[in-house]
Amino acid sequence: MTAATSYIRTRAQSDRFIKHALTAVAILLEEAGPTEIATRLKGMSPAKRARIALARLRVGRIKPERFVAVVLAVTALIEEDPGSHRTKEFRRVQIAKALHRLASGYHRVWEYVDYRGVKRRTELHAFPRSSGPVLRLIGRKVEELCDFVVDKHLSGVLALKVKRYGRHPALPTDA
Numbered sequence: 001m002t003a004a005t006s007y008i009r010t011r012a013q014s015d016r017f018i019k020h021a022l023t024a025v026a027i028l029l030e031e032a033g034p035t036e037i038a039t040r041l042k043g044m045s046p047a048k049r050a051r052i053a054l055a056r057l058r059v060g061r062i063k064p065e066r067f068v069a070v071v072l073a074v075t076a077l078i079e080e081d082p083g084s085h086r087t088k089e090f091r092r093v094q095i096a097k098a099l100h101r102l103a104s105g106y107h108r109v110w111e112y113v114d115y116r117g118v119k120r121r122t123e124l125h126a127f128p129r130s131s132g133p134v135l136r137l138i139g140r141k142v143e144e145l146c147d148f149v150v151d152k153h154l155s156g157v158l159a160l161k162v163k164r165y166g167r168h169p170a171l172p173t174d175a
Contacts, residue, residue: 004073025064046133060103092139
C-alpha cells in the first residue's frame with residue numbers, strides 16, 4: 001500500500017490516467033448521496049448500502065488518491081502472489097474490503113451520572129456487515145474507474161514495491 005500511495009502522489013499532477021481516475025472517484029463520492037448510521041442499514045438493498053458506504057467514505061474525508069492506491073496495491077499483491085486467486089470477483093471484493101474498513105461504523109459515547117453520583121460513560125460501536133453483494137458493487141465501481149491506471153502503472157508499482165521491500169515471500173529467491 002505504501003509503494004502504491006507514493007507512486008500515485010509523485011504522478012498525480014502529471015499523468016492523465018491518474019488525474020482522470022482521481023476526478024472520477026471524487027465524482028463517485030459526491031454522487032453517493034446521504035449517509036445512514038450502521039444500525040439502520042438492515043433490510044436495504046445492496047445497491048443502496050453500497051452508496052451509503054461510499055458516502056461514509058466521503059464524510060470520513062478519505063481522499064480519491066487513497067482509492068486509486070488501494071486498487072493498485074491490491075492488484076499488485078494479487079499479481080505478485082503466485083498462489084492468489086486470479087478472478088475479477090476476488091480482486092473486487094478485496095479492494096472493497098480495504099476501502100470499507102477506512103470509514104465504517106457508527107460510534108457514540110454518552111456520559112451520565114449514576115445513582116451514587118459517579119460520572120460514567122457508555123459507548124455504542126456498531127459496524128455494518130460487509131456482505132458479498134455490497135462489496136462486489138463497491139469493488140466493481142471503484143475498479144472500473146481505475147482500469148486505465150492499473151493497465152498503465154501496475155508494472156511501475158510492482159517495480160517500486162520490489163525495490164523498496166523485496167520480492168513476495170512466496171516467490172523463489174533465485175528468480
